[in-house]
Amino acid sequence: MVEFIYVLTAPFVGFIEKDILAFLEILLSWRACYAQRTYYLTKSDQEMIPAIGLARSRILVGDNVSLRMLSQFQTTALFHRSFPNFCNFTRDHEAGPLTIASLGFQSETGTMTSGNEKNRMKEGISTMEFPKSKKKKVISYKEKSIGTKNNPDFQSALFAAKSFSELGLPPLLVERLEKEGFEVPTDVQAAAVPTILKDHDVVIQSYTGSGKTLAYLLPILAEIGPLKNDLLTSDELKNKTDIEAVIVAPSRELGMQIVREVEKLLGPLYKKMVQQLVGGANRSRQEEALKKNKPVIVVGTPGRIAEISAAGKLQTHSCRYLVLDEVDQLLGFNFREDMHRILEHVGRRSGAGQRGSDKSRGTHPERQTIMVSATVPFSVIRAARSWARDPFLVQAKSVTPLESVSPSGPPNLSGTASSLGSSSNFQTLPADQSLPPNLNHYFHVTRIQHKVDALRRCVHALEARSVIAFMNHTKQLKDAVHKLEARSMKAAELHGDLSKLARSTILKKFRDGEVRVLITNELSARGLDIPECDLVVNLELPTDSVHYAHRAGRTGRLGRKGTVVSICEEPEVFVVKKLQKQLGIPIQGCEFTEGKFMVSEEEKVVK
Numbered sequence: 001m002v003e004f005i006y007v008l009t010a011p012f013v014g015f016i017e018k019d020i021l022a023f024l025e026i027l028l029s030w031r032a033c034y035a036q037r038t039y040y041l042t043k044s045d046q047e048m049i050p051a052i053g054l055a056r057s058r059i060l061v062g063d064n065v066s067l068r069m070l071s072q073f074q075t076t077a078l079f080h081r082s083f084p085n086f087c088n089f090t091r092d093h094e095a096g097p098l099t100i101a102s103l104g105f106q107s108e109t110g111t112m113t114s115g116n117e118k119n120r121m122k123e124g125i126s127t128m129e130f131p132k133s134k135k136k137k138v139i140s141y142k143e144k145s146i147g148t149k150n151n152p153d154f155q156s157a158l159f160a161a162k163s164f165s166e167l168g169l170p171p172l173l174v175e176r177l178e179k180e181g182f183e184v185p186t187d188v189q190a191a192a193v194p195t196i197l198k199d200h201d202v203v204i205q206s207y208t209g210s211g212k213t214l215a216y217l218l219p220i221l222a223e224i225g226p227l228k229n230d231l232l233t234s235d236e237l238k239n240k241t242d243i244e245a246v247i248v249a250p251s252r253e254l255g256m257q258i259v260r261e262v263e264k265l266l267g268p269l270y271k272k273m274v275q276q277l278v279g280g281a282n283r284s285r286q287e288e289a290l291k292k293n294k295p296v297i298v299v300g301t302p303g304r305i306a307e308i309s310a311a312g313k314l315q316t317h318s319c320r321y322l323v324l325d326e327v328d329q330l331l332g333f334n335f336r337e338d339m340h341r342i343l344e345h346v347g348r349r350s351g352a353g354q355r356g357s358d359k360s361r362g363t364h365p366e367r368q369t370i371m372v373s374a375t376v377p378f379s380v381i382r383a384a385r386s387w388a389r390d391p392f393l394v395q396a397k398s399v400t401p402l403e404s405v406s407p408s409g410p411p412n413l414s415g416t417a418s419s420l421g422s423s424s425n426f427q428t429l430p431a432d433q434s435l436p437p438n439l440n441h442y443f444h445v446t447r448i449q450h451k452v453d454a455l456r457r458c459v460h461a462l463e464a465r466s467v468i469a470f471m472n473h474t475k476q477l478k479d480a481v482h483k484l485e486a487r488s489m490k491a492a493e494l495h496g497d498l499s500k501l502a503r504s505t506i507l508k509k510f511r512d513g514e515v516r517v518l519i520t521n522e523l524s525a526r527g528l529d530i531p532e533c534d535l536v537v538n539l540e541l542p543t544d545s546v547h548y549a550h551r552a553g554r555t556g557r558l559g560r561k562g563t564v565v566s567i568c569e570e571p572e573v574f575v576v577k578k579l580q581k582q583l584g585i586p587i588q589g590c591e592f593t594e595g596k597f598m599v600s601e602e603e604k605v606v607k
């Protein structure tokens with residue numbers, strides 16, 4: 001049973017939770033587990049919370065949002081605690097070894113949270129004291145033209161291969177691609193398409209917005225459905241009943257986006273050959289559509305796919321392809337049971353169709369597994385080794401056997417690999433490979449009550465037209481929308497508490513340019529493709545560099561330029577510096593003065 005909860009607040013928890021867990025487990029021999037608020041975006045996710053192993057743990061580390069949610073389920077067992085001295089730990093930890101005293105542990109044990117603190121926790125406000133800066137920094141700024149307004153659209157260097165037909169794709173598919181305006185494959189597509197066509201299982205890693213979706217869709221459509229190499233007669237097409245590809249994505253929005261991409265390629269005649277199975281929508285209607293349309297591809301969220309599969313309405317045993325998009329997120333606790341079912345049932349029946357022309361696999365017919373993400377922690381490499389067969393790591397300009405990838409990165413990259421933590425969940429590949437090359441990163445320091453106004457001034461100064469602003473808490477998110485609207489800036493909120501219909505409507509308005517600023521949370525950080533988005537603002541800092549990379553990647557897509565501005569309070573600047581170090585990118589200070597965007601020239605430290 002959990003004896004107490006160690007309450008940390010965003011954005012700090014992401015940086016130190018592993019250290020704290022490791023420290024307490026080793027030193028005190030206590031079992032500990034970790035809760036992160038981003039796991040609890042939807043109601044159904046909340047229902048999964050007891051599955052994270054609370055009953056077996058004595059310590060739970062998390063931020064105040066996730067812990068508050070957990071308390072709904074285990075109110076009697078929980079003893080909320082916070083460590084006001086945590087700031088000392090942070091300082092000490094940077095300077096020297098972690099000790100019990102540095103955690104404020106012994107001195108604080110037995111002290112209940114004060115009433116004041118409780119109220120602050122209820123409001124989702126930090127219970128931490130920030131270290132007071134001893135040195136005053138004087139920063140000078142110079143005006144900088146970022147040019148979000150007139151971006152040159154594409155960088156030619158992004159495209160290496162000359163045509164899609166060179167990649168061995170069937171003429172009908174190439175024709176459809178050209179019709180939709182796709183002429184030249186991106187680097188990651190040039191590397192992934194031939195590898196998948198050769199029946200290899202793969203982990204595709206490439207930075208956000210580099211075209212990973214087509215990188216796996218094209219070789220699948222080259223082998224199944226109406227555009228494939230060996231054309232089916234219309235009778236054969238009509239009589240086909242088997243699902244041949246299952247694509248799993250962690251959010252409804254991403255699932256629906258993938259469906260749109262497949263529909264675009266299939267064209268109006270065959271678009272019913274793909275079926276979405278996402279949560280939040282009417283399940284029986286989805287089941288009816290499966291029966292009526294007999295799709296060859298289904299795309300959905302883990303919960304809904306597992307649910308319909310368990311009800312016996314989705315036959316996937318002879319399925320040839322299993323795609324796990326945003327695989328590192330799909331490995332999270334909240335998806336564990338559903339993912340287990342999917343991995344066990346998709347393409348696992350002996351006697352399933354042979355995979356392409358690879359006769360060596362003929363005696364072991366089974367699915368081809370494709371895993372995709374911009375961020376690939378070692379946990380993904382480990383999972384790929386157990387779920388996939390001799391998988392390859394496919395990146396923009398390399399295809400490497402996965403077995404040669406060590407926790408410090410693939411052989412050709414190991415020298416530059418960055419480690420973002422001490423557990424096996426750290427980023428195996430260099431973190432800067434997750435970020436598009438054309439992004440400019442800045443931070444702006446202001447007081448909490450001025451953050452929304454800073455956002456408004458930032459949008460004006462950069463003349464940004466399509467802005468995604470990230471926050472961590474839904475309530476604050478709504479307040480921010482009201483404040484912006486009150487200042488005549490068209491804004492809208494997008495988060496998991498809204499219905500599927502409301503979420504789709506808001507996204508459509510944003511895509512159509514009716515909404516200038518979309519204020520959202522981690523829900524929109526992954527996969528969302530809005531090419532027009534020219535500015536990402538962190539109105540609250542992300543929990544770690546992986547979350548930073550996915551948030552930042554909503555702009556600067558496919559070679560476009562993009563700007564990321566993190567608006568933070570003075571005591572949070574050390575988090576920005578940490579992100580800068582971990583991601584290996586410069587994040588410069590900036591100001592918005594008289595409608596101008598000013599970038600800090602230098603930082604002088606005054607004693």
Ligand SMILES: Nc1ncnc2c1ncn2[C@@H]1O[C@H](COP(=O)(O)OP(=O)(O)OP(=O)(O)O)[C@@H](O)[C@H]1O
Nearest residue numbers: 184185186208209210211212213214374527529558
């Ligand atoms: N070869 C291409 N030519 C032109 N546009 C392309 C090409 N490939 C993909 N795109 C477009 O590029 C955009 C980004 O692609 P996609 O969403 O697949 O990126 P991603 O790498 O999956 O990003 P993320 O990691 O954020 O999910 C999409 O709008 C897609 O339609």
